[in-house]
Amino acid sequence: MFKTKKINDKTVYYSDLLKTEHFFTSRELIVKDNIELVSKYLKINPDNLIKPSQIHSANIETVVENKKDYPDCDALILDKKDFAIYLNFADCTPIILYDEKNKTGAIAHAGWRGTAQQIAPKTVLKMKEIYKTNPEDIIALIGPCIGFECFETSSEAISKLKNTIKDTKGLFKDNFADLKGINKRQLEDIGVKKFDICPYCTICDNDKFFSYRKENKTKNRHSAVLKLG
Numbered sequence: 001m002f003k004t005k006k007i008n009d010k011t012v013y014y015s016d017l018l019k020t021e022h023f024f025t026s027r028e029l030i031v032k033d034n035i036e037l038v039s040k041y042l043k044i045n046p047d048n049l050i051k052p053s054q055i056h057s058a059n060i061e062t063v064v065e066n067k068k069d070y071p072d073c074d075a076l077i078l079d080k081k082d083f084a085i086y087l088n089f090a091d092c093t094p095i096i097l098y099d100e101k102n103k104t105g106a107i108a109h110a111g112w113r114g115t116a117q118q119i120a121p122k123t124v125l126k127m128k129e130i131y132k133t134n135p136e137d138i139i140a141l142i143g144p145c146i147g148f149e150c151f152e153t154s155s156e157a158i159s160k161l162k163n164t165i166k167d168t169k170g171l172f173k174d175n176f177a178d179l180k181g182i183n184k185r186q187l188e189d190i191g192v193k194k195f196d197i198c199p200y201c202t203i204c205d206n207d208k209f210f211s212y213r214k215e216n217k218t219k220n221r222h223s224a225v226l227k228l229g
């Protein structure tokens with residue numbers, strides 16, 4: 001279940017299913033403007049709070065020592081305890097993945113393009129390649145994003161999204177698509193079983209989160225943040 005906690009009086013959301021440090025920020029906390037505060041909260045060096053440059057790709061990288069820039073990257077894997085990672089969102093689907101057995105994690109940026117390119121299951125398969133992660137050991141948190149009732153898109157996008165899953169039942173209506181549900185099913189198709197799905201929609205709950213669509217292409221972003229341990 002998603003719950004709230006405060007970082008310096010600013011509301012953030014977290015899942016009680018995942019015991020390692022993580023949260024989804026709200027409008028009250030823009031991470032890039034609060035690097036010192038967030039690093040202090042996470043007890044890490046601010047230089048070790050890493051964000052990749054997101055381009056709606058399916059490119060996945062792993063955090064390494066002495067590297068700050070991860071260009072053209074939409075999912076970042078973390079296996080180091082003295083680092084934390086964050087990615088930015090405003091309608092796209094944030095997905096935090098955590099391997100309970102190997103104690104490694106990742107955040108994926110799955111807007112409709114990333115979802116159509118199956119970035120979430122590809123990230124798990126990359127973890128499988130590197131750490132021999134068993135998808136059954138993964139906890140997947142699907143964060144706040146544009147909801148089914150609000151995400152109307154092109155027929156072309158709908159057909160690309162439909163092609164990514166075995167069973168499309170309940171996830172599409174006319175040109176509306178359930179991005180949270182599609183990501184969940186993609187992950188289920190490769191064996192992930194443990195999920196927590198955030199109930200919020202960035203458009204319906206625009207008082208809490210940023211929406212690129214509703215706020216005229218806003219440059220503001222909320223974030224998904226993960227630190228191990």
Ligand SMILES: [Zn+2]
Nearest residue numbers: 147150201204
């Ligand atoms: Zn909505």
